[in-house]
Amino acid sequence: MGLITAQNIYKDYQVGEVSLRALNDLNFEIEPASFLSFVGPSGSGKTTLLNLIGCLDTPTDGTLTVAGTDVVSLDRKQRAAFRGRHMGFIFQDFNLIPVLTVYENIEYPLIMVQNVPPEERRRRVLSLLESVEMTEQKDKYPDQISGGQKQRVAVARALVTEPELVLADEPTANLDSKTAYMIIELMKEMQRKSGTTFIFSTHDQKIVGAAEIIYTLEDGMIVDRKDTGGNAHV
Template sequence: MSLVIAKDITKNYQIGEVVIPAIRGLSFEIEPAAFVSFIGPSGSGKTTLLNLVGCLDKPTDGHLTVAGADVSTFTQKKGAGFRGEHIGFIFQDFNLLPVLTVYENIEYPLIMVQNVPAPERRERIQRLLDAVGMLDQKDKYPDQISGGQKQRVAIARALVTHPKLVLADEPTANLDSKTAHTVIDLMKKMKNELKTTFIFSTHDTKIVGEAEIIYVLEDGQLVSRNVQGGNNNA
């Protein structure tokens, strides 16, 4: 069964009396353990779409199912619970909590969201710190590490809850080219190891090629679906 099923979803924003369509009748399905990228120019609807899939926003119309749940009916509390259970987030600006160390940032969702017992917490965090190459930096605060290191911590934080789906909105936008490739390689490696679905948005053409499936958006509409080394569907 597909992890994400979108059927004719639309999203309109109302600014005063003006209605601005951000997503116009999108339909797609994403399978588990996929490595998917949404690309397109600014204003094409990439972030809006990721927000919908991440249960941070609700579609104006259409049906959106994530991990078997109709997310368009969620309340604020239910949405938070669902996100904590099934979805991991990687942000463009890393969004680490400045008052927590690297270790504590990764630990945060296990304590505050999932209530994971301490021994299991330690084991999971150590494994991820090792996997993202940040074990020796675990006691540093976010302002003591580089942008690439921050994003590696953010990836570990997103994965520590064992989510079915990780959403990354422009995860390499604030990184140099070399670091961007390192981060995407890391995401890919984690996807292969943990069988987690990764969906990321980008307009960085240098890293687009890393995705297995590429959806191209323009003006809120899906204009193509490219499978690396496979079929191309519009």
């Protein structure tokens, strides 16, 4: 059984009196330790799909199983706990907590979500800081570092809880091309080290080639699946 199994997933949004279908009968299975990308133009349903996989939203219809759990049946609190246990998130706008230092931002999920003992926290945070090459900036606040550095911190924060799955919605959208490639490379490297499944969405054709599996979405439907082995140009 895959890490993620989606069967006949539909997602409709109500805009006024009009119902809009964002996802239309999606069926897919994602294996553990994948480095996978959903690509497609704006409005194709990438973010909606990531939100469903990330238990931030629920499908209108269909079955979605993540890490062996039927996430559709979870209530709000159970979804929060599930996310804290199994998932890490990387956001387009980095979404670091401005009042916490780089170190504290990475440490945050270990304290607030997983209640990890201090020594273990320290070990994990320092190790990740080194991996993302942010050790020297550990005492800086988010407004004192660059966008690329912020996203490195976000990657470290997503991995610090040792999740099975990291979801990144347009993680390079606010970065210049060079930094974007570096972030994707970093994600890939971290995926290799940790064995965590990385799923990211993008509409940037230049970075999508880094993904081992590429799902192409159009109008809420999967129109293509490519298994590139991750060897396409980055």
